[in-house]
Structures are given as C-alpha cells and as structure tokens.
Amino acid sequence: MQVASPLPQRQPSSLAFPKLAMLMEERTLVGAHVLTGMLALLLGSLMGPFQTFRRSPFVKEAFPDLQIPFFSFYYQALTIHGVMNALFFTTFFIVGFTYFITQRSLERPLWNRTLAWVSYAMMFVGLALVLFAIGSGQASVLYTFYPSLVAHPTFYIGLVLLVVGSWLVGANVFMTYAAWRKEHPGERVPLAVFAAIANFIMWIVATFGVAVEVLFMLLPLSLGWLKTTDPQMGRVLFWFFGHPLVYFWLIPAYISWYTMLPKQVGSKLFSDGLARVAFLMLVIFSVPVGVHHLFSDPGVSSVMKGIHTVFTFVVAVPSFLTAFNIGATLERAGRQRGARRALDWLWHQDFGNPVVAAQLAGMILFIAGGFSGIIQASLTLNIALHNTSWVPGHFHMTLAGAVTLTYIGIAYWIVPLIRNRALWSKKVALAQIYTWLVGMLIFGHGMGAAGIAGVPRRTDLSNAPYVNPDAAFFLNTSAISGVILLISLVLLLVNLVGTLFFSKEPVTEGAPVDTVGPAGSPLWLERWGLWVGIILVLAAVAWLPVVADALGTFASPGYTPFVPNPLK
Ligand code: HEM
Ligand SMILES: [Cu+2]
Numbered sequence: 214m215q216v217a218s219p220l221p222q223r224q225p226s227s228l229a230f231p232k233l234a235m236l237m238e239e240r241t242l243v244g245a246h247v248l249t250g251m252l253a254l255l256l257g258s259l260m261g262p263f264q265t266f267r268r269s270p271f272v273k274e275a276f277p278d279l280q281i282p283f284f285s286f287y288y289q290a291l292t293i294h295g296v297m298n299a300l301f302f303t304t305f306f307i308v309g310f311t312y313f314i315t316q317r318s319l320e321r322p323l324w325n326r327t328l329a330w331v332s333y334a335m336m337f338v339g340l341a342l343v344l345f346a347i348g349s350g351q352a353s354v355l356y357t358f359y360p361s362l363v364a365h366p367t368f369y370i371g372l373v374l375l376v377v378g379s380w381l382v383g384a385n386v387f388m389t390y391a392a393w394r395k396e397h398p399g400e401r402v403p404l405a406v407f408a409a410i411a412n413f414i415m416w417i418v419a420t421f422g423v424a425v426e427v428l429f430m431l432l433p434l435s436l437g438w439l440k441t442t443d444p445q446m447g448r449v450l451f452w453f454f455g456h457p458l459v460y461f462w463l464i465p466a467y468i469s470w471y472t473m474l475p476k477q478v479g480s481k482l483f484s485d486g487l488a489r490v491a492f493l494m495l496v497i498f499s500v501p502v503g504v505h506h507l508f509s510d511p512g513v514s515s516v517m518k519g520i521h522t523v524f525t526f527v528v529a530v531p532s533f534l535t536a537f538n539i540g541a542t543l544e545r546a547g548r549q550r551g552a553r554r555a556l557d558w559l560w561h562q563d564f565g566n567p568v569v570a571a572q573l574a575g576m577i578l579f580i581a582g583g584f585s586g587i588i589q590a591s592l593t594l595n596i597a598l599h600n601t602s603w604v605p606g607h608f609h610m611t612l613a614g615a616v617t618l619t620y621i622g623i624a625y626w627i628v629p630l631i632r633n634r635a636l637w638s639k640k641v642a643l644a645q646i647y648t649w650l651v652g653m654l655i656f657g658h659g660m661g662a663a664g665i666a667g668v669p670r671r672t673d674l675s676n677a678p679y680v681n682p683d684a685a686f687f688l689n690t691s692a693i694s695g696v697i698l699l700i701s702l703v704l705l706l707v708n709l710v711g712t713l714f715f716s717k718e719p720v721t722e723g724a725p726v727d728t729v730g731p732a733g734s735p736l737w738l739e740r741w742g743l744w745v746g747i748i749l750v751l752a753a754v755a756w757l758p759v760v761a762d763a764l765g766t767f768a769s770p771g772y773t774p775f776v777p778n779p780l781k
Contacts, residue, residue, distance in 0.1 A: 230317055232723040234633050239316060242329055244631040246309025249337065250302045251624060251709060254617070257297025258702055260290045261613075265656070265695030268602075268674040270685045272692055279675075287673035288353040288774060295356030296347065299612065301340050303462045304375060306620050308336070308382050310465050311409045313627065314472075315386050317726040318403040324388035332381035339374030342367040353774045355671065357455070360431060360447040363771035369432040376420050376427075383413035401730030402739060404485055405472040408492045412464040414741065415457050415496035418748055422453030434771045441768040445512035449763045453756055456503035460495050460528075462612060466619035467492070467535060470572060473623075473725035475542050477569050478562065479549060483541035485731045489738045491531035491538070497747055498528040501755030508595040512766050517759050518592055524755065525590040532583055539576070567642035568722075571622025574650040578614030581657060582607055600671070602691075603664025610657040618649055621705065626722055628712050635718035637711025645704035652697035659691035 230236065235243065263281040266272045272279060284290035312329065316322060323329050345367055346352035352364035358372075390402065390410055402410075426447055433439040475482045482488065504521035507513045547558025563569045585607040589595050598604065629636050636642060664670070666684035674680055674688065 230320065230724075233630075233720045235630050238322070238326065239313070240631050240633075242323075242326070242333070243309045243313045243627070245333055246305050246312065247624065247627055247631065249340070250304075250306030250309060250620075251628075253297045253305060253340065254302035255702065255706055257294050257302060258613075258698075260284070260294040262695035262699040262702075264291060264294065265692045268672075269688045269692035269695075270674075270680055271689045273675045285350065286353055286775070287676075288355065288671075289347060289350055291671065292347050292353050292355050293344075296343060298617075299356050299458075300372075300375065301343070303616070303620075304379055305336065305340075306623075307412075307461065307465050308332075308379065310468075310620075310623060310627070311382070311386060311413070313724070314405040314409060314468065314726060315389055317724055318406045318728055319389060319393040320728055321389065321393060324385050324392060328381055328385050332378040332385070335374045335378035335381070339371040339378065342371030342374070344371075346371065351773075357451060358431065359451065360434065360442040360444050361769040361771050363431070363435050363442075363773050366432060366435045369427050369435055372427055373424070373432070376424055379420070380417055383417050386410065386413055399736070401732065401734045401736060403472070403727045403730045404482075404488055404734075405468050405727065407489055407730070407739070408464055408468045408471070410741065411492045411496045411744070412461060414745055415499060415748065416461050418745075418752060419454045419457035419461070419500060422450045423455075426450035426454075441770055443763070443765075443767045444769055445510065445763045445766050446760075448507060448510060449513070449756075449759055452503035452506040453500070453752075454503075455506055457496075457499040459608075459612065460499040462616045464492065464495060466575065466616045467495075469619050469623055470535070470539050470576070472727060474539070474569065474572050475546075476725040477566070477572075478543065478546035480542050480546035483538050483545070485734045486738075487534055487538050489734060491534040493738065493744060494531040494534075495528065497744065497751065498524055498531075500748060500752045502528055504755075504759060505590055505595070507759075508592055509599045512763050513759055514762055517755075517762075520755060522590065522592055526587070529583070529587055529590075536580075565643065567625045567636070567639055567646060568622050570643060571618045571625065571646045574646050575615040575618035575622070577650065578610040578618065578653055578657070581654070582610030582614055585657075585661060586611065598664055600669055601664035602660040602668045602670045605670050606657045606660030606664060609653055609660070614650075614653045614657070618646065621646070621649075624709070626724070628709060629716075629720050629722075630724060632713055632716070633720060634712060634716035635720055637708050637716045641704050641708045641711075645701050645708065648697050648701035648704065652694045652701055655694035656691055656698065659687040659689075659694060663687040663691070 230239075260281060263279075264287070266276075266279055267281065267287060281287065281290040284293065312323060343352070346365040347368070349365070352358075352368035354362040354364045354368070358364060358368070386409060390406060393402070430439070430442055430447060430450075434442050471482060471488045502521050502525045504513055504517055505525045508518055543562060544552075544558045546563075547561035550558075550561040550563075552558035552561035562573060564573065585603070589598050589603065589607060625636055625642055663684040666681050666687070668674070668681060668684045668688065680688070
C-alpha cells in the first residue's frame with residue numbers, strides 16, 4: 214500500500230471555465246458531438262416502434278399493410294436502427310462527453326483542437342457514407358455486418374472513418390492527460406478522467422479486431438478484390454471488438470453515476486478507490502469474454518467457450534462493486550432527505566429532478582438487464598436463448614435502458630450548457646424519462662418472454678407463416694411498449710428543440726465536475742503501461758486459440774442481401 218505523499222502546490226489552471234456556461238470553443242466542439250449523437254439516436258430509435266408493430270400478431274391482423282416509414286425493407290430499417298443507435302449515437306455522444314470532462318476536470322484545453330475537429334470531420338463523413346449506403350438499400354447487413362453478407366464499399370469506408378476518427382480522439386485525450394500529468398506530479402487524476410482514459414485504452418485495443426475485419430476482409434470483398442470470405446473468422450474478429458464495445462458504452466454512464474450523481478443528489482461517493490478498481494476490472498476483463506457471443510458457433514472449441522464463460526462472470530464483479538458503491542452513495546443521500554428505516558432511502562430520492570431521475574431509471578433497468586445478462590452468459594442457457602428475442606430484450610434494458618437513459622440525463626444538463634439556456638421543460642423531461650422506463654420494462658419483459666417461447670430475433674414476423682401462439686401476447690405487449698416509447702422519443706425531440714431554439718431562461722445548474730482527485734487514492738492505479746500490458750496478454754491468451762481454430766475453415770462467396778446469388 215502506498216502512503217499518500219503530500220500534494221505539491223497546485224498549479225493555477227491554464228484555462229478558466231465559467232461555471233454556468235461554456236467557453237465558445239467548448240460549446241462548438243462538445244455541442245457538435247453531443248448533438249450529432251442525439252440526432253443519430255432520434256433517427257435510429259424512430260425505427261424501433263415500427264419494428265415492434267411489424268412483429269405483433271395483433272397489428273398484423275389490424276393493419277396488414279403497415280410499413281416502416283421511409284424504409285422499404287425490414288432489414289434496411291433494422292440496420293439503420295442498430296447502426297445509428299449502437300455505433301453512431303454512442304460514439305459521438307461518448308466523444309463529446311469525454312472532451313467535456315477531460316477539459317473541465319483537468320482545467321485545460323485539449324492537447325490539439327485542430328485534431329479534434331479533424332476527427333469530428335472524419336466521423337461525420339463516416340456517418341454520411343454509412344447513411345447513404347443503408348438509405349440507398351445497398352447495406353442491409355445489420356449492425357454486425359457479418360460476412361458473407363456484403364454491403365456497398367461506402368458502408369465499410371464509413372465505419373473505418375468512424376473508428377480511425379475515434380482513435381485520434383483517444384490520442385488527443387491521452388496527450389491532454391500527459392501534459393496535465395507533467396505539470397501535476399504526485400496528484401491523483403480526477404476519477405472521471407481516470408475512467409475516460411481507461412475506456413479509450415480498451416476501445417483502441419478492441420477496435421483493432423474490427424479494423425482488421427473491415428480492412429482485410431470486408432472492404433476488399435465488397436470492392437471485388439477478394440472472391441471469397443470466411444464467415445467464422447469475420448464473427449471472431451467482430452466479437453473481439455463487440456463485447457468491449459458494450460463497456461465502451463457503459464463506462465461513460467458509470468462516470469456519470471460515480472462522479473456526477475453524488476453531486477447531483479447532494480451526497481459524496483462512498484469510495485473513490487473502489488471505483489477505480491471497478492473501472493480497471495471492466496477494461497481488463499472485457500476483451501477476454503467475447504466468445505460468449507459465439508456460444509452456438511461450430512468453429513469455436515468448447516474449451517475456449519468455457520474460459521470465456523469464466524471471464525464473463527468475472528466481468529460481472531465490477532458491476533456488483535458499482536451497485537454497492539452507488540447504492541451506499543444513494544443511501545447517504547436518502548438519509549439526508551429524511552429516510553429512517555432500513556430501506557427507506559430507496560424512495561427518498563430526488564425523483565422529480567430529470568437529471569437524477571434519468572440515472573435512477575437507468576439503474577432500475579440495469580438491474581433487470583444485468584441479471585438477464587448473467588443468465589444468458591451460461592453456455593447451456595445461452596444455447597436455448599441464442600438468436601431469440603430474449604437477447605434484444607436484455608440489451609434494451611442495458612444499452613437502450615441504463616446507458617441511453619443516463620446519456621439522456623447528461624443531455625438534460627449539457628445541452629443547456631451548450632446553448633446557454635435552461636432546459637426548456639422539466640415536466641416534459643420527467644414525462645419522457647418515466648415513459649422510457651415503463652416502455653423499456655414492458656419491452657424487455659415482452660421480448661424476453663417471447664424469446665423463451667422460441668420467437669426469433671432479427672425477423673420480420675409479419676411475414677412469418679407461423680408464430681407460436683404462446684408468444685403472441687408478449688409480442689403484442691412489446692408493440693404496446695413501442696407506442697409508449699414512440700411518445701417518449703417525441704417528448705425528447707420536443708425538449709431538445711425547445712432548449713435549443715425556444716428556451717429563454719438562464720442556466721441555473723453548473724457542470725457536476727471535480728477538478729481534483731482524492732489524495733488518499735492509490736497512485737499506482739495510474740500505471741497505464743501495466744494495465745495495457747495485462748490487457749494485451751489476456752487478449753492474446755483468450756483469442757489466439759480462437760483465431761487459430763477459425764483459420765482456413767470456410768471459404769464462402771459474398772452475398773448481397775436480396776440478391777441470393779454469389780457476388781461474382
Ligand atoms: C425507442 C425505442 C426502441 C424500440 C421500440 C426498439 C425496438 C427494437 C426491436 C423490436 C428490435 C429487434 C428487432 C429484431 O430482432 O427483429 C431492436 C433491435 C435493436 N435495438 Fe432497439 N429499440 C428501441 C431503442 C433502441 C436504442 C435506444 C438502442 C441503442 C442505443 C437500440 C439498439 C438496438 C440494437 C443494437 C438492436 C439489434 C439490431 C440487430 O439485431 O441487428 N434500440 N430494437
Ligand atoms: Cu458480450
């Protein structure tokens with residue numbers, strides 16, 4: 214255990230940030246990322262309710278000709294939904310949020326602002342290319358773009374731009390931290406930045422897999438340079454990236470829960486050190502677990518499936534640490550609000566404050582989503598649930614629930630700061646949050662129960678000749694949740710437009726950001742070289758055998774969806 218050394222004299226900050234507003238340069242950069250992310254969310258999510266309608270036996274009977282607006286094909290709409298929500302909304306929002314906390318917590322501008330705009334431009338062009346490819350019907354390959362499906366080259370080029378742009382973001386954040394560290398030897402970096410750095414380290418390691426897949430397999434296939442592809446290898450490389458991807462989404466939500474929520478509820482984080490350990494565990498153990506997405510794949514050995522199962526349960530531990538740490542923090546807040554008996558603090562929370570309510574609602578969904586995740590992480594249960602609607606049931610409570618609601622909660626304070634106007638309507642925000650919570654609970658339950666009854670995911674059930682009658686009720690409740698969620702989306706849009714264009718009130722709440730880390734927190738946790746080394750070793754041990762097994766097993770021609778002939 215390292216003894217905390219006395220802090221050196223703190224350097225005066227190189228940049229003075231106004232508490233209730235943003236500097237112009239912050240406003241444009243953070244604003245561009247956050248608002249592009251929110252637009253992607255609104256566009257992608259708009260498809261969701263119509264997917265639930267297309268999958269409901271009741272709606273099929275009542276409105277046999279119902280179509281998804283603007284899209285001619287279920288898989289085209291589902292690709293927009295998955296790609297916009299899971300890849301573009303998340304990445305843009307995370308980058309904007311990361312820039313904000315890095316600059317604010319370290320009280321200095323980014324290392325290189327031009328680079329930040331270059332990476333934004335790359336990601337934005339990526340977004341436009343991908344939208345073009347899907348919108349023109351040439352990339353209905355879903356957000357996992359598994360070979361042997363082949364999309365138009367612009368789809369893959371767009372993805373490459375998104376990923377390479379995000380690497381530049383990571384470099385910019387690391388360099389900003391390095392410059393700060395040089396001027397602040399011996400000081401603990403604030404927890405939010407600690408977690409953001411850990412997140413981008415993991416992201417850069419993880420995206421290596423998908424970069425290899427896109428650059429060496431899919432893009433050349435789509436350009437006609439390669440004649441065949443290997444579907445198993447594609448899935449292996451995708452899921453090397455795919456599981457850490459979910460932690461890339463979750464960590465910013467945890468940053469909000471750990472470092473902002475305590476301030477927003479007038480409490481103090483129970484343990485900063487425990488939080489740092491949880492973040493490190495998340496980034497270390499998220500790479501060697503991706504095979505849990507390949508449990509039903511024939512090309513992966515059962516030994517590797519077993520090893521990844523064990524690590525999957527290990528990576529659940531930091532989420533339990535989080536539940537404990539945040540729970541204790543919220544208990545403090547509840548007691549301050551007058552809670553007396555053992556569990557009273559649970560309802561003595563600030564449910565009327567949208568910023569807090571969004572996060573609490575996200576946590577409620579995360580409890581259900583987390584447990585459904587542990588269930589499907591077991592090899593035997595996974596085989597029963599794989600490719601059923603149980604799986605989207607699970608990740609709409611985690612990704613579309615906990616993560617998205619927390620990001621929306623962040624948007625409810627960060628968009629006002631960007632615009633320098635108060636949130637347009639707190640009431641509308643509360644209505645949006647609670648409709649989202651109720652909608653996602655009904656959706657998650659309906660999709661989960663239908664999945665247990667064997668209903669497949671990724672299927673336009675309105676075209677299916679047979680649907681298990683036991684599942685009809687749950688598919689119909691999912692459609693009801695689709696209506697509730699559509700209302701919630703409209704409320705979100707109204708409030709964002711209202712805040713940007715019609716709000717007249719001044720901002721009253723500052724950014725909930727810490728500029729110092731607690732002196733007692735162990736400094737060795739910031740040995741980034743060590744963590745990178747461990748991540749790389751674990752990644753090699755967990756994945757090289759899987760890659761070796763997959764090498765040279767298949768050679769399939771590429772297929773474009775709706776053209777059931779080999780490409781060449
Ligand atoms: C707003 C309400 C939403 C509704 C009603 C909804 C509905 C659905 C439905 C029914 C599916 C499954 C379709 C199928 O398997 O055939 C689905 C898939 C999916 N959703 Fe949502 N969703 C919503 C919001 C979101 C959000 C906010 C996110 C992420 C931020 C998200 C991410 C995804 C992803 C990644 C898939 C998987 C797509 C695939 O299988 O390729 N959804 N959604
Ligand atoms: Cu996973």
